[in-house]
Amino acid sequence: MRCLILGFVAGVLLLQNAATLPPSWLQLCCAAAALMLLLAGRCMTRPAAGIAACAGAGIMLGYAWAALLAHLALAPALSTEDEGRDLQVVGIVGSLPARFEQGIRFNLNVERTLTPQATVPPRVALSWYADRGHAAGALAEVQPGQRWQLTVRLQRPHGNANPGGFDYEAWLLEQGLRATGYVRAAGRDNRRLDDVVPGFGTAVERSRAFLRDRILHALAGRDYAGVIVALVIGDQRGIEQSDWQVFNRTGIGHLISISGLHITMIAGLVALGVSALWRRSFFTGAQLPLLLPAQKVAALAGAVAALLYVLLAGFGVPAQRTLYMLAVVALALWSGRLSAVTHVLCAALGVVVALDPWAVLWPGFWLSFGAVAMILFAGHGRLGPEPRGMRGALLLAGRTQWAVTLGLVPLTMLLFGQVSLVSPLANAVAIPLVSFVVTPLALAGSLLPEPLCGWLLVPAHAAVAALAWLLGHLAALPVAVWRAPAPQAWVFLLAAGGTLWLLMPRGWPQRWAGAVAWLPLLLQAPDHPPDGGLRVTAFDVGQGMALLVETAGHRLLYDTGPGYAPGADAGSRVLLPYLRMRGIGAIDGMVISHGDLDHTGGAAALLAELKVGWLASSLAAGHPIARAAPRHLQxxxxxxxxxxxxxxxxxxxxxxSYADAGLKANARSCVLRISRGKGSGRRSVLLAGDIEAAQEAALVAGAPGRLQADVLLAPHHGSGTSSTPAFLRAVQPSVGIFQVGWRNRYRHPKKQVVERYATLGIEHLRTDLAGALTIEAGDAVAIDSYRAVHTRYWYGR
Incomplete structure (x- = not known):
């Protein structure tokens, strides 16, 4: 059974890396072949052959099952004709609304579409912004389970596509959200039809909303109220980005949610309490243990408590894994067949992947099951006998944490390109404090009436604040994090094998030698273009600009993309994940072309996280970004x-131009030309910022011989005020790159500009369609697009 489940997971993973979905006939063939292999495996006398047959059957079954669910998930779709036009729908608020300064975000379960000849998918993600001149608090109070009639504008799922970045389109598919958009507020007939639509989902989400409101009210104005909310109901959206950076640098991010440890603790406490009461029922004359053994009742009570807590958590993968493991244990107790721990883990693994085949795409899935697997591997006779009592418990906990820390290093490097060196110390403090102090206080405080609510939540917050103070000092250490490029397959497998060697039982020969296998993993250096080579990466950041320029020994960032929302920007969401994946912790220089937010939005996050040699910009000397730079040049x-x-x-x-106070920021954009080689082998790239027709004419008149470039970053994202014919003829590019946002409100690039490029024989590429673009300028110019290289079946465009 374990081989079948592991094969099933492998088959699901194979499907989730496919560029296209297999046809129905191939799915049926895979399912039939899986059944035949299972039958053949039972007849085989050699164990190895039987294991191989089970694993092969699992692979084909997982592939077919994931393909079937993917077909069903992709079936509801918004037509291209309905994108961007007003649609009137009636639906039920199906999620816990996220409130922010400008409005709210929530999921809507669409019941019917009132607009004739339009079909809206059954589940959509909406933003509702406050009207101009009105505060966000004046927005209608939206709660889960309400039925609303709304006028909305929608688009099909689309997200930024960058190496090392978050795949928003895959996440939307997993959540069943087949369109995104916003509520048309001004002058529209948006009204609540019913305050509560009864249902199980409504009850769960209303309970979560009630608990969140109680916590935020009791901890109003306190810095870490969002952490308390995350520990009680699993909603992490209230945690500041700066706090997440500290938690991730210290390796305790897994605790800032409803984790498996918390669920197990609550389930165990409930089971112990119910067992004690059930056993003592003899003294009441009921003699309940004669009707049903206390052990079975305790297992059932613990499983029910875990289910309730997981529902509050929003059913995340770590919570699911723990729930299914506890459910398997409860079933084993009830049936009188106590399974081995590896059977329990595999059963939970199979259930999670069968119910949610997209779970294998996320780091949390692998870290969650990897941590449990490391505990099991290190626990079966490998941690050694421990003294009894408190000392033995502490030693066992310490060695278990040590095993998990070591065991997850290769996986953490593969997923994030970095590992926290202060994680063992941080977790040694955070695990007991969060699990046995903060979480119980937070849960009890959120459930008990006033004034007990505040009396318990305030100490819980104080404990989190004290922990954050300690973590902040640990995160500030220069050696807090070790960075290296994400490893190749052979490097990862070598390090994983070395890790298992390190965790073998006492007496195993030369266990220390396992650490040698880590050297290729930890000592990799970020790759560079060859001597004299040039590489430029144009990121898909939405409506904004951000490019990384690399030579054989230096790196430069040109612009940093837009800011998306308070605490969210292209620097933290796109650029830093990419740089971490590459193992890049420092850049030699940064150029900010001008002060518009779509070019400066990510600068603060990058300057806080990276070592930057100098910053060149057209910003005023007193600009916050200029002041944050170690060295600023105009x-x-x-x-x-x-x-x-x-x-x-x-x-x-x-x-x-700096003396002209009336000059627009666009007109002062930094224009940078980068070239390599000489003569016929010369290759060049021109980064034009947001200059417009007047500046283009000045460049053509003043420096026509220095404008020629093979690749042109289209000025001002392809606006109608730029890319004049005279300028394009002077540059003579073979390729023009438009960094634009999908369906952006400016309608960039303008149709006439695109036609102008085509008329002059210039190939044009758009980051919203192609994803991130990598330009390799050697003897020739080669350009790769992320969506073409990393094609997945859910990329609908």
């Missing part, structure tokens, strides 16, 4: 430098 035409045989030339703005 861009000026005539500046130039050379790195590893690659020449960098600043072509704009003129130094005198």
């Amino acid at each position: 861009c000026a035409a005539g500046q130039h430098w050379e790195w590893d045989g690659v020449r960098f030339e600043m072509l704009h703005p003129a130094p005198a």
